Amino acid sequence: MKILVCVKQVLEPEGVIGISASGERIEVGPGALFRMNRYDEFAVEEALRIREKFPGTRIDAVSAGPERAARTVRRALEMGADQGIHIVLGDERCRTPFEIASLIGAYARDRQYDLILAGIMAEDDMQAQVGPMLAEILGYPWATAVMSIRLPHPSGAVQVERELEGGRREAFELTLPALLTVQSGINRPRYPSLSHVLRTRSQALIQIDASQASAAAPFSLPAPREWIVNLEEPAPLKTGMILPGSPPEKAEKLLQILQERALL
Amino acid sequence: MNNEILVIAELSDGRVLPVTYELIAFARALAGDDSAAVYIMAAGREVQALARDLAHETGMDVVALEGDALDHYNAETWMAALTPRIAARKPRYICIPHTSRGCDFAPGLAVRLGAACITAVEDFRRLNGIVSFARSIYNGKIRMHIAPQTDVTVLCVLPGAFKAATEYEGIPDPSPLPGMKQDEYFQDPGSSGHVEVLKNQDRPQKIRTLGLIPAAAQDLDLALADVIVSAGRGIGAGENLEWIRRLAGLFSKSAVGCSRAVCDLGWLDHKHQVGLTGRSVAPKLYIACGISGAVQHIAGMRGSRFIIAINTDPRAAIFQVADAGIVEDLTTFIPLVLEQARDLDYS
Secondary structure, three states, rough: EEEEEEEEEEEEOOOOEEEEEOOOOOOOOOOOOOOEOHHHHHHHHHHHHHHHEEEOEEEEEEEEOOOHHHHHHHHHHHOOOOOOEEEEEEOOOOOHHHHHHHHHHHHHHHOOOEEEEOOOOOOOOOOOOHHHHHHHHHOOOOOEEEEEEEOOOOOOEEEEEOOOOOHHEEOOOOOOOEEEEEOOOOOOOOOOOOOHHHHOOOOOEEEEEHHHHOOOOOOOOOOOOOEOOOEEEOOOOOOOEEEEHHHHHHHHHHHHHHHHHHOO | OOOOOEEEEEEEEEEEEEHHHHHHHHHHHHHHHHHHHHHEEEOOOOOOOHHHHHHHOOEEEEEEEEOOHHOOOOOOHHHHHHHHHHHHHHOOEEEEOHHHHHHHHHHHHHHHHOOOEEEEEEEEEEEEEEEEEEEHHHHHHHEEEEOOOOOEEEEEEEEOOOOOOHOOOOOOOOOOHHHHHHHHHHOOOHHHHOOOEEEOOOOOOOOEEEEOOOOOOOOHHHHHHHHEEEEOHHHOOOHHHHHHHHHHHHOOOOEEEEEEEHOOOOOOHHHHEEOOOOOOOOOEEEEEEOOOOOHHHOOOOOOEEEEEEEOOOOOOHHHHHHOEEEEEOHHHHHHOOOHHHHHHHOO
């Protein structure tokens, strides 16, 4: 079977994130760390497990992003994907989920993928939209927040469990071809093996100019349907207090607060 | 331009989930003076009675979308049933709860309607004639104001972000059959909204519903605890959970919680998870250790009475909801606290 995994490169959210002076975009400072969106690692891992069950399965990994995103497509290859596709965006402008879904959709349209996998959302903009939008563009059935995938045969149907609030789940059977976005925790993504890292060093990525991909799209879009008015650091919601002093002084103050509030 | 605002109700077991009332409050505020423009849509196998109740409670028009295939949520059926009805009226905003199900169909619905789509909406703002929607990105470190540039916009509104109007609270039970109701129960029948019943015949072709799977055995510890000490990815290693457990040990009715990341790493079982996809908790004291403060986590613990956050990153979003914040490495700080507590004879 043919599987397409969608991966995104994100700026490490735990690092220092700055806003440009115009307040319209994220400032990428020197030394900024980019890596694969963690949620997408679960999607790659799930694809690898399906291939282990059905040898002969082919896994393509695709990412739409600026030049630097090639590194993340390579990461998918190092994890074990067969082929990497980089839809190259010429600039750093943040694309909306619909634009990205349209670009990937234009690429995937005539390539008969049986299964498309993606992470439930991206760690940076946390929209959780590209997956279901891509499915709708391609006319595939979809399920999001998938915590379990059962694929009895490489064709036919896939049985999934989606995660609901409070730990409940709901089960569906989707006719292939289908698209699934996987919830984190569905598996333990593997680290790239040395042999894969060595193999992929010389492997070329399929590079597609984004303007070319959009010309191939079956609609006049992608024009963005939303625009970022501004970005800002959120104002504190509570009159929170950062305890001052040396570590022992902070510990003492903390215990004092707990005593005062009769919490100890 | 059409100024209607549509709220899509979320139902479970024949009941309207509280998040629906939050959405109604959100839609009313968004409509401003024009709150008559808000209407509600509820989909299910038999939702007429429920729709009438909603119309009475809110005074808003309700569209009841009924059909056998709508018995259980199914992305394909929902899309097929909702899209033509929404496309016919072209509301300016379509408000959907940012829940697991809401997020499942909202983006696809936006594509099919040719609409903009904004998810995890926490608030809105009118500034210089532009209505924009606020949402958190990068684990809550940055707030993004985003505006649609289409006539129709799908919004997924985060549960807990917008308070339900108080008048809707205290109606937790499904009402008896409408025929059994006494007319005087509703003081002002003129204020009740109109109910329109539409039948849906579409049956899903590509997605078959197999059913609901209940949650694994409830861990009552979290629900009953007065104090929850929670661990996030920032604790660094599974071994450091020992410090979390020992800190929890200081308190009499305490439990250990965690963020989703900690479960994903296999450090703790999912029954410990606090947040949108885990448990919602409201203890007297919540101590967040190494938790960045993504909205998904905060949604599950913002009701806590007193919140203490310990994190090495002074810019972590968790400090925005904390009553007291400590910028320290918990592996060195918690031992200090334990030591001092021992001196004070608390342990």
